[in-house]
Amino acid sequence: xxxxxxxxxxxxxxxxxxxxxxxxxxxxxxxxxxxxxxxxxxxxxxxxxxxxxxxxxxxxxxxxxxxxxxxxxxxxxxxxxxxxxxxxxxxxxxxxxxxxxxxxxxxxxxxxxxxxxxxxxxxxxxxxxxxxxxxxxx
Numbered sequence: 306x307x308x309x310x311x312x313x314x315x316x317x318x319x320x321x322x323x324x325x326x327x328x329x330x331x332x333x334x335x336x337x338x339x340x341x342x343x344x345x346x347x348x349x350x351x352x353x354x355x356x357x358x359x360x361x362x363x364x365x366x367x368x369x370x371x372x373x374x375x376x377x378x379x380x381x382x383x384x385x386x387x388x389x390x391x392x393x394x395x396x397x398x399x400x401x402x403x404x405x406x407x408x409x410x411x412x413x414x415x416x417x418x419x420x421x422x423x424x425x426x427x428x429x430x431x432x433x434x435x436x437x438x439x440x441x442x443x
Contacts (some may be wrong), residue, residue: 377383388394395401430438
């Protein structure tokens with residue numbers, strides 16, 4: 306068998322330049338990983354910001370609509386429209402007309418007849434209030 310020569314001391318140890326290159330490569334790798342994670346996080350934050358800006362724009366448009374509606378509701382024109390359409394109020398001299406859809410049978414309202422009421426003496430009312438029974442018959 307062939308005899309192998311043991312490596313010399315200069316071949317066994319790494320040179321200082323090799324160590325410096327390895328350290329620089331390790332630091333470069335750590336920086337690349339760090340920058341990569343920062344870029345991914347920045348992209349996530351940009352998406353969240355854009356989503357929030359869209360939501361803010363939507364809410365501002367809704368606020369403007371609600372403020373315009375509030376201004377109208379506080380006006381005399383709204384009160385007048387409400388009084389005519391919903392409360393069915395009329396001004397002096399106007400006549401209220403309620404349209405009836407075609408094909409709906411119209412039933413006239415009977416005029417109430419005043420019922421004959423028996424005159425009751427005041428003392429009989431007081432008696433009924435205090436004793437919860439009709440007064441004695443005279």
